[in-house]
Amino acid sequence: MRAYTLIFWRRTLVTLNPQLHIATPLVESMPLSRAAARPVWLKLEALQPPGSFKIRGIGLACSEYRRRGAARFVSSSGGNAGIAVAWAGRRLGVPVTVVVPETTTERARGLIQEQGAELVVFGASWQEANEHALSLLGTDGVLIHPFDDPLLWQGHASMIDELAAVGHKPGAVVLSVGGGGLLAGVIEGLRRNGWADVPVVAVETEGAASLAASLAAGARVTLPAITSVATSLGARQVCEQAFRLAGEHPLTSVVVSDREAVDACLQFVEDHRLVVEPACGAALAAAGRIRCAAPVLEASANLLVVVCGGATAGVDQLRTWRERLA
Numbered sequence: 666m667r668a669y670t671l672i673f674w675r676r677t678l679v680t681l682n683p684q685l686h687i688a689t690p691l692v693e694s695m696p697l698s699r700a701a702a703r704p705v706w707l708k709l710e711a712l713q714p715p716g717s718f719k720i721r722g723i724g725l726a727c728s729e730y731r732r733r734g735a736a737r738f739v740s741s742s743g744g745n746a747g748i749a750v751a752w753a754g755r756r757l758g759v760p761v762t763v764v765v766p767e768t769t770t771e772r773a774r775g776l777i778q779e780q781g782a783e784l785v786v787f788g789a790s791w792q793e794a795n796e797h798a799l800s801l802l803g804t805d806g807v808l809i810h811p812f813d814d815p816l817l818w819q820g821h822a823s824m825i826d827e828l829a830a831v832g833h834k835p836g837a838v839v840l841s842v843g844g845g846g847l848l849a850g851v852i853e854g855l856r857r858n859g860w861a862d863v864p865v866v867a868v869e870t871e872g873a874a875s876l877a878a879s880l881a882a883g884a885r886v887t888l889p890a891i892t893s894v895a896t897s898l899g900a901r902q903v904c905e906q907a908f909r910l911a912g913e914h915p916l917t918s919v920v921v922s923d924r925e926a927v928d929a930c931l932q933f934v935e936d937h938r939l940v941v942e943p944a945c946g947a948a949l950a951a952a953g954r955i956r957c958a959a960p961v962l963e964a965s966a967n968l969l970v971v972v973c974g975g976a977t978a979g980v981d982q983l984r985t986w987r988e989r990l991a
């Protein structure tokens with residue numbers, strides 16, 4: 666009887682709710698509106714069940730790869746991408762292996778295992794973990810990339826569809842950039858809703874600013890190392906699609922310090938009672954000092970901040986960083 670209920674429940678989930686992300690709230694931030702001297706709205710991706718926006722694209726990609734016959738998903742991300750793949754695999758009934766380097770925190774390891782994924786710890790850095798992940802694919806496994814896959818961008822774009830559905834056209838979108846999957850997805854979403862004129866403010870932290878370096882050089886640059894605490898922005902090179910779109914779309918690149926990003930996270934806990942990673946705090950910090958990004962903005966333009974979230978740091982960790990960076 667119990668088994669029957671479980672099977673029925675799972676089948677219902679899969680057939681009636683193929684979408685693995687949730688539609689997130691859009692709320693006005695009074696504290697950030699005051700700081701930016703214009704209306705600031707928040708798209709609360711931090712409320713996605715696995716803790717970040719990543720499930721939008723990863724959910725779509727995993728559903729599509731399963732439809733094409735994938736029998737196993739493999740991820741080499743010890744961060745929010747790995748957590749999202751583990752979540753998607755559990756919901757779709759597809760086994761997941763996440764290979765993480767030894768540097769991955771206990772908290773992140775726990776979040777991956779909690780979703781029933783197999784956790785393999787391998788190598789001193791992501792490069793080694795990724796190579797090991799590739800060796801585990803076999804014939805029917807699929808590697809789910811954290812930011813460089815058209816299915817991811819298509820899935821991330823759904824957050825802009827949700828704004829269009831309620832007629833909320835932003836004056837500008839403020840978002841964080843790691844490998845650039847979020848940036849590519851948001852621009853895809855703006856374009857497919859007829860909002861290609863909406864500028865984007867692309868934010869990184871010092872020590873993880875691979876887009877800013879590439880825009881300055883006029884070509885994609887590979888950073889020698891990542892030195893920021895915003896590890897979720899820690900792609901040494903942005904994907905080609907993000908770099909191309911950054912050149913086509915009205916866009917301003919902003920770089921904030923780790924200190925600003927961490928302070929913005931702790932302020933966000935006070936103001937909105939939500940914990941996010943410094944990767945997300947970077948966008949919040951930039952929104953608060955938006956006058957620096959003025960060239961792309963109308964004086965009164967309202968802002969939309971993508972509160973991308975992140976589940977790998979708690980309040981204690983944020984406080985520890987603040988003390989270290991003070």
Ligand SMILES: *Cc1c(COP(=O)(O)O)cnc(C)c1O
Nearest residue numbers: 745843844845846847944974975
């Ligand atoms: C992955 C991630 C980012 C960066 O996204 P990209 O698609 O790699 O640019 C930003 N914030 C959080 C919380 C993330 O997990």
